[in-house]
Amino acid sequence: xxIQRRYCARLLIDWLNERYGSxxxxxxxxxxxxxxxxxxxRAGVWLAPLWDENEGxxxxxxxxxxxxxxxxxxxxxxxxxxxxxxxxxxxxEFARLVQTAAxxxxxxxxxxxxxxVVVKLAKTNDEGGYASxxxxxxxxxxxxxxxxxGTFHVDSAALHRLTANADARERLWDDIGSLSHSIExxxxxEIEVDEAWKLQKLADDTSGFTLIGAPPxxxxxxxxxxxxxxxxxxxEANAALDALDVELRAVGLIGSYEYGELETAGATVKAxxxxxxxxxxxxxxxxxxxxxxxxxxxxxxxxx
Numbered sequence: 001x002x003i004q005r006r007y008c009a010r011l012l013i014d015w016l017n018e019r020y021g022s023x024x025x026x027x028x029x030x031x032x033x034x035x036x037x038x039x040x041x042r043a044g045v046w047l048a049p050l051w052d053e054n055e056g057x058x059x060x061x062x063x064x065x066x067x068x069x070x071x072x073x074x075x076x077x078x079x080x081x082x083x084x085x086x087x088x089x090x091x092x093e094f095a096r097l098v099q100t101a102a103x104x105x106x107x108x109x110x111x112x113x114x115x116x117v118v119v120k121l122a123k124t125n126d127e128g129g130y131a132s133x134x135x136x137x138x139x140x141x142x143x144x145x146x147x148x149x150g151t152f153h154v155d156s157a158a159l160h161r162l163t164a165n166a167d168a169r170e171r172l173w174d175d176i177g178s179l180s181h182s183i184e185x186x187x188x189x190e191i192e193v194d195e196a197w198k199l200q201k202l203a204d205d206t207s208g209f210t211l212i213g214a215p216p217x218x219x220x221x222x223x224x225x226x227x228x229x230x231x232x233x234x235x236e237a238n239a240a241l242d243a244l245d246v247e248l249r250a251v252g253l254i255g256s257y258e259y260g261e262l263e264t265a266g267a268t269v270k271a272x273x274x275x276x277x278x279x280x281x282x283x284x285x286x287x288x289x290x291x292x293x294x295x296x297x298x299x300x301x302x303x304x
Contacts, residue, residue, distance in 0.1 A: 002029075002031075003065075003208045003209075003210045005029070005034070006026065006029060006034065006204070006206065007073055007075045007202055007212075008212070008254055008286050009026055009029065009034040009036075009045045010202050010203075011075075011200075011202060011252075011286060011289070011291060012045060012047070012250060012284060012286065012291055013036050013043075013045060014202070015291040016282065019296075020300050020303075022038055022300060023039075024036040024037065025037065025038070026045075032046055032047050032048050032240065033045070033046050033240045033241070033244070034047075035244070041247050041300075042247055043248040043250060044241045044244040044246035044249050044250065045252065046237040046252070047251075047252045047253075047286075048233050048236065048237070048253065048254065049214065049220075049256075050220060050226055050229045050230065050253050050255050050265055050285075051214040051218045051220040051225075051256060052218065052229075054215045054218075061084065061213075064094075065208070065209040065210055066209075067091075068095060068098055069099050069103070069209060070207045070209060072105075072107065072201050072202075072207055073107075073201065073203075073204035073207060073208060074102055074200070074201050074202075074208075074210070075199070075202065075210050075211075076098060076197060076198070076209070076210070077199075077200075077287075077289050078197065078211055078214075079213070079258050080213075080221060080257065081216050082160040082197075082213065094115070097114070098113050101113040102199060102201065102209075105199070105201040106201065107201050107203040107204075109200070110199065110200040110201075110289055111199050112198060112199065113196065113199050114194035114195070114196055115194065115195045115196075115197070116192050116193070117158040117159050117193055118158055118190045118192060119135075119155065119159060119190065119191050119193045120156075120189070121152055121155075121179060121183060121188060121190070121191065122152065122153045122154075122155075122183075122188035123151070123185050123186065123188070124150075124151050124152065124185075125151035127151065128150065128151045129145060129146070129148055129149065129150065129151075130145050130148070130152070131152045131153075131154050132153050132154065133156060134153075134156065135154075135157035136156045136158075136160050136161065136195070137156035137159060137162065137193075138156070140162075140169070140173070143169075146173070147174065147177025148176065148177055148180040149180045150180065150183075152183075154176075156193070160195055160258070161196055161197060161258045161259075162196060162258075163194060165196075168194075179191055198289040199289075212254065214256040220255070220256035221255070221256060221257060226264070226265055226268050230253065231272050231273070231276065233251075233253055234276040234277060234280075234283075235276065237251045238279060238280070241279075241280070247301055247302060248281050248301055249282070250281065250282035250283075250284070251284070252284055252285075252286050253269070253283070253284070253286065254285075255285045255287040257288060259287075259288050260287045261290075261292075263287040263292050265285045266285050266292055266293075266294035269285075269294045269295075281296075282295060282296055282297070284296075
């Protein structure tokens with residue numbers, strides 16, 4: 001997916017430019033490897049995902065992207081385990097919601113695309129105040145427990161990423177709490193919740209849309225699998241970047257996480273053989289539209 005790699009390279013270069021006050025621009029690329037230059041210095045940038053790529057999934061993402069707006073450089077980040085609809089009318093509704101969100105963005109801006117999903121609440125006991133939560137809301141089970149009246153089972157398996165907006169989350173906890181007061185023992189009900197995917201428009205001189213995410217069946221954040229893939233990717237990166245005449249070597253590992261702050265791949269990089277990254281000035285994890293640095297120089301090599 002050449003556009004996906006280019007946009008990730010752009011994301012990483014823009015982040016480095018902001019951090020170091022530099023002015024690198026992507027000049028060319030081939031597969032996973034790109035060259036960036038500021039006119040006086042050259043940087044090599046290598047990108048790859050932390051999951052095994054699947055040709056069928058890649059083709060599906062490319063065909064979906066072809067239906068989306070092309071008036072700029074857009075990247076939509078798919079949450080872990082989430083699928084992209086292929087059947088109608090779901091596929092057209094998906095495209096409509098993404099297009100609507102994209103229309104409001106200017107280069108450098110980000111937003112969330114909301115897709116409605118159903119969460120189920122079932123009351124299992126009149127006593128106590130406790131919520132057993134499975135699915136995308138499970139990390140917030142304590143907040144939900146604080147709100148419910150009685151003991152509940154909350155099935156949010158249809159939800160893969162809740163909004164990052166703290167105020168919107170609090171409103172949801174209040175809504176669930178209010179709803180719990182009207183449910184009788186042994187009864188269940190449903191509440192519609194927005195699944196929120198990160199969408200960004202990059203300041204790139206190309207136009208096109210890319211979707212970034214692991215196949216739904218992939219366990220792209222499982223420790224053993226990530227450790228194996230990190231080692232493989234760093235070996236590939238070293239081979240590719242060693243062949244370039246550049247003064248800075250940067251690696252972007254594309255991760256599959258709900259939110260950037262949840263990525264764990266950076267710690268895995270530090271735990272592998274140091275020989276795999278001693279020649280690399282920059283190693284970062286790209287997740288949910290964010291750049292999460294693992295290794296960075298104090299200053300760019302030619303400035304020290």
